[in-house]
Amino acid sequence: MNCYKGFFNLLNFSGGIKLIPREYLYSNPNGSFPKISPDGKHLAFLAPRKGVMNIFVCLNSYDVDKAKVITCENRRIVEYYWTYDNNYILYSYDKDGCEEYKIYIVNIITTEMTCLTPYDNVRSMFVQLSPKNPNRIIVAINKPNPNANSLYQINYKTGVITLIEENTQFFEEYTVDDSLKIRCAKRLIKKKDKKDKINEEVCIKDENSNKWRSIITYGIKNARSLKLISIDDEGTIYLVDSRRNEFSAICKLNTSDKELRTEFARPQNQKADINKILLHPKTKKPIAYSVTYLKDKWYCIDEKISYDLDFLRKFNDGELDILSQSLDNKIWTVAFESGNQPPKYYLYNRDNRSINHLFDAYPKLEKYVLAQVFPLVIKSRDDLDLVCYLTLPAGKYDPSTEYKPKKPLPLILHVHGGPWTRDYYGFKADSQFFANRGYAVLNVNYRSSVGLGRSLICAGVGQWGKKMNDDLIDAAKWAISEKIAIKEKIAIYGGSYGGFATLAGLALTNKNENFTFACGVEFSGPSDLDNICSVLKINNPIRTIPSYWKPSYDEFIYRLGGDPDTVKGLKYLQSCSPSNYADNINKPLLIAQGKNDPRVKYEEKNIIAKTLKHNKIPVGYILYCDEGHGFAKPENMLSFVALKEKFLSECLGGKCEAPQLLNHTK
Incomplete structure (x- = not known):
């Protein structure tokens, strides 16, 4: 170990508050991120298997003591999803920290595992799963062009993967509806004839011509002010937007030749941006949201769940997170935590207003x-x-x-x-x-x-x-x-x-x-900082940053405040x-x-x-x-x-x- 010594003299203390062993705070949690299956019958969660966070499943039960492990990875799993047929779980996995994630699927009964994106030197990311198309998923992969994430459709029953949108325009992200149609995309564009040279643009895809049409354009100063959330079952697009205000609101976007944006939800006396958004699992309409200034505060949109939010607030005054919902929205998995309370996880049944403890993240504390x-x-x-x-x-x-x-x-x-x-x-x-x-x-x-x-x-x-x-x-x-x-x-x-x-x-x-x-x-x-910019550049021999970061390069340079391709910009970056x-x-x-x-x-x-x-x-x-x-x-x-x-x-x-x-x- 290359560790230069000369300052590691152990000090001994006694008395006072009892020392918490390091492993009680920094080892794997006892369990985390429980998710209910769409039909509400099964429960999955992450827990240690041989010291590594893997996926466990309770079949036809919510009894975590009877859960069985269905994965055996040797590096932690952090992201997973139920399929809408309730028989499989999808997860992404990176073997050695290089961020070249692959997507896997595992059968919850047989534990048979298949890699759905078996490509080397690329990154795969989840984009959309849909109850209307339960056997298919949409993923983003930076191939065939390593500098941009293109969209693929995978039939996980057959293993067939199909390119459905080659990202030739360097979109940063796509929005796909429940029919698995590509509807919206965001990108940074350069306008050489404009004073503000870099703009962010939201486009929609014309179903007839299959061409992209710009509907929103705004300057780089407002970058990160708009985020697409969902498309409901009626085709309305929801987004979080703060371009015209200090703080964000949830807005609706009805697409036409000109932007038609209406505010959908904004709290009174707002001091911070929209944080968490709860969607109805079937309609994809926002039904609640939170705003976090000093602490998190939830606001109800759909009055049908107002009782539920009040019930959960009274049950535990910690920060509430709703982790998953059954497709009929009757069963939720929720978490509570605070500054001095480690996460505690529960199963909440909206039908009979009951809440059952699943597990604590760090019970030894x-x-x-x-x-x-x-x-x-x-x-x-x-x-x-x-x-x-x-x-x-x-x-x-x-x-x-x-x-x-x-x-x-x-x-x-x-x-x-x-x-x-x-x-x-x-x-x-x-x-x-x-x-x-x-x-x-x-x-x-x-x-x-x-x-x-x-x-x-x-x-x-x-x-x-x-x-x-x-x-x-x-x-x-x-x-x-x-x-x-x-x-x-x-x-x-x-x-x-x-x-x-x-x-x-x-x-x-x-x-x-x-x-x-x-x-x-x-x-x-x-x-x-000059080295960061250098490794971000495409076709640079010293590049180590993933190539799919290219669409964000111009915004990154703007936020750093210096372009390394100019003498002035390079000097500025060196000074920082x-x-x-x-x-x-x-x-x-x-x-x-x-x-x-x-x-x-x-x-x-x-x-x-x-x-x-x-x-x-x-x-x-x-x-x-x-x-x-x-x-x-x-x-x-x-x-x-x-x-x-x-x-x-x-x-x-x-x-x-x-x-x-x-x-x-x-």
Whole structure:
């Protein structure tokens, strides 16, 4: 293992809150994502088989203790679907982290498994299953052109696969109705004769001519403001749209020569975007939706389910997620979780208003005191509202205050990935783990985070390593001023974009800020923005990013804020790249990476590690040879957790469990 030593001295602690074993938080859950079959007779869920998440099925029963395993994969399954004939389950699977997913089907009785997309060096994705055509599915595969996802129809009874739409126009996504007809598609287009050179376009397909016709066009500044949801049984198209407002609404689109868009659902006093949308499983009409600002709040569209939503809210006040529905919409599988409540899964019967417990994700945690999580809003220096979540260790919280500890604590500033995602008020293993070790934890929805309005997303354009970094500094300074954090004991931590932010926080933070992080921990984060752009380019000999990312390239360049094909753009990207400022890093750093990562070349991190080692700065570099972007194998995750726990203990003085380093590293 290439891990530069010099800072891994184990500290011993006793007394106080009992330490939660690492494996209780980071091993596979006891079970997850239960889904009811369309006829409501069978139940499937994910659970460990020999330490790997596989699919289990309860036949003609909801008794999870009698479930049988029907798959035997050696890398976790994360996505699966029932077929509408109720006899099979479809799932996607990636063997080694390279994101070349294949689609498989397994018979729930015989457990016979077949690969439906047996192609190498391509990625297959689910697009549509339909109760009207139960034996056929639509999938997207980046073949024959590896740079675009074309649509295929598969008859899974015969195994016949047919190309139905070759993606010659580089659409990013398609919408298919229940008749398995291709109806809509979205793409980025360049308009050389327009001031706004890049537009996003929604097209519909003419059934008679089989040609595409543009119905909505809007500028790149509004990208990610519109998402197609569904097409109901009457042919109405539903979408989430915020192009004309700060926050999104559910809209209906009746296609004609000109766009005809009407709002279908929007809450009063809205502070955030539409989050979850519940469709009727037969009609595909939206029947409920949620909006998430600090916490998630559900709104009813169809009054027939208003009682059900009220019942579930009263049953558990955690964040509600409706995971699956029987085709008649009478049986649901639901989950509840909160900042200090791991997911709990239930079967809800709308007919008799009964709810039955299926399983908990992490039942072993019931013996431990979990940390309190406080949703709050922090102002950025330019007056943006940053929705944040503060986690305080159990026993350290002062109940006489709104969200403050009894005295300042070491703090972990945890930066989410993406960056076009967001943090929610849900159970986070990292937050509970760090808090259990004695740290406060602060999750920040910095500019570029989604779901909190167009302004926050747009404010992040061209701000990697700049104002996006400022938001994190502002959050850290707020924690100091509120006497939550010890100024000299604040670490920055994250993966993917969060890994980039960690490197930027250590290398690019302006000396005028009068603030420095004490250390950093990052995994799978890019360090060279020019290199990201280079590997995104098609026919580039150093490309590692999947070729089907090509349709998103122009938007990605726009959001980064610099075109590497221009002198000015290249210079800008270089100014935002931590790899060019590695000599500025003078605090301990721990780096982890998957060798098969198709998005970030692991050589980037090795360069930074060597620079820090040369400068005699404590640095650890770990390369997992059987992982991609992030960690899928529990044994790898546990070894990384052990390393970061020791590292943070040495740097910040938190508690530490006995070390456990596993194999699979280099």
